[in-house]
Amino acid sequence: MTFTQLEIFVMVAEMRGFTAAALRLGISQSAVSHAIRVLEQELDVQLVERQQAAVEVTELGGRLLLRAREILGLQEAMRQDAAVARGLNQGLIRIGSFGPTSSLKLLPAILKAFRARYPGIEVQIDEGPDAAVIGWVADRRVDVGFAVLPDDRFDTVPLVEDQLVALVQRDHPLAAKRAITLEELVGLPFIMPEQGCSALVEPLFANAGLAPHVRYRMSQMVTVLGLVDNCDGVTVMPELALPHAMAETHPRVVARPLRPMVRRRVGLILRNLSRAAPAVQAFAEIARTAAKAVR
Incomplete structure (x- = not known):
C-alpha cells in the first residue's frame, strides 16, 4: 500500500x-x-x-x-x-466554505493576509451548504471549515458575530418599523433562503411556536433580493450574508433587525486544532486577526 x-x-x-x-x-x-x-x-x-x-x-x-x-x-x-x-513554507490546506458570509465576506480578507505571509502554501477551497461543510470536516475531506457556532463536535475558532434581519420591500408597511417581530412576518408570503440560512430561520420560527407561510425556497441571493424587491415576499437572513452594494443594486429592499434581537456567530471548525498541520494552525491564527476588519 x-x-x-x-x-x-x-x-x-x-x-x-x-x-x-x-x-x-x-x-x-x-x-x-x-x-x-x-x-x-x-x-x-x-x-x-x-x-x-x-x-x-x-x-x-x-x-x-x-x-x-x-x-x-x-x-x-x-x-x-x-x-x-x-x-x-510549503504544503496544502483544504478549506470548506458556505454561503456569502464566509465565501464573499470572510475568505477574501483572510486569504489575502494568509497569502502575504505564506505564498508557497497551496489553498484548496470547496463550497457548499453549511451542513455539507460540517460533513467534510468530520470526514476529513477538508482540514478546516467555516460554520455557525457553537458546535461541540469540533474545535472552534470564533471569527465574527452578526444578527438576523428581516428584508422587506421599501413600500411594505413593515418597512416603517425600526424592528420587526416574527409574529409580524407570519401570514406574509415568505421566501426561505437556503444555503445554510434555512437551518437558522426554520428553528427560529419553530421555537417561537410559529410557522411562516413559505412561498419560495431559494438558494441564490440575487433571486431572493429580486423577489423582495418586487414585493413578492419577505425573508429573514443574517446581516453578513447581505451584499455590500445592496443599497445600489436593490435600493427598494430594506433590512430591519428582528425584535427581540437574534445573534449569530460564525467561525472555523476543526477536528483537532492542536494536532493540525502547521499551515492549518497558521490559517486559523491569521483568520482571527483578519476577521476583525470584516463587516
Missing part, C-alpha cells in the same frame, strides 16, 4: 469517477484504474462499485476512506513540519 494509491482512492471517491480523478491528478485513467485494482487486491476487499453513470464507494470502502484521509492528513502534517524546520 502506498500514499499514491490512497490519494488516488480518495480522489476517485470524491470525483465519483476514474476519468475525473485522472484529470484532477494529471495522470492517465489506466493508472487510476490500476491503482484502485492493486489496492483492492492488497486489502482483499471491494472499495468501489463501477456503475454506468458514476463510481460509488462501497460500505466498507466508505469506512476505509476515512482512514485514508486521516493517513494522508498525517502525511501532509509531517511534510509541513519538515518544511517549517527547513525554514520553508
Whole structure:
C-alpha cells in the first residue's frame, strides 16, 4: 500500500469517477484504474462499485476512506513540519466554505493576509451548504471549515458575530418599523433562503411556536433580493450574508433587525486544532486577526 494509491482512492471517491480523478491528478485513467485494482487486491476487499453513470464507494470502502484521509492528513502534517524546520513554507490546506458570509465576506480578507505571509502554501477551497461543510470536516475531506457556532463536535475558532434581519420591500408597511417581530412576518408570503440560512430561520420560527407561510425556497441571493424587491415576499437572513452594494443594486429592499434581537456567530471548525498541520494552525491564527476588519 502506498500514499499514491490512497490519494488516488480518495480522489476517485470524491470525483465519483476514474476519468475525473485522472484529470484532477494529471495522470492517465489506466493508472487510476490500476491503482484502485492493486489496492483492492492488497486489502482483499471491494472499495468501489463501477456503475454506468458514476463510481460509488462501497460500505466498507466508505469506512476505509476515512482512514485514508486521516493517513494522508498525517502525511501532509509531517511534510509541513519538515518544511517549517527547513525554514520553508510549503504544503496544502483544504478549506470548506458556505454561503456569502464566509465565501464573499470572510475568505477574501483572510486569504489575502494568509497569502502575504505564506505564498508557497497551496489553498484548496470547496463550497457548499453549511451542513455539507460540517460533513467534510468530520470526514476529513477538508482540514478546516467555516460554520455557525457553537458546535461541540469540533474545535472552534470564533471569527465574527452578526444578527438576523428581516428584508422587506421599501413600500411594505413593515418597512416603517425600526424592528420587526416574527409574529409580524407570519401570514406574509415568505421566501426561505437556503444555503445554510434555512437551518437558522426554520428553528427560529419553530421555537417561537410559529410557522411562516413559505412561498419560495431559494438558494441564490440575487433571486431572493429580486423577489423582495418586487414585493413578492419577505425573508429573514443574517446581516453578513447581505451584499455590500445592496443599497445600489436593490435600493427598494430594506433590512430591519428582528425584535427581540437574534445573534449569530460564525467561525472555523476543526477536528483537532492542536494536532493540525502547521499551515492549518497558521490559517486559523491569521483568520482571527483578519476577521476583525470584516463587516
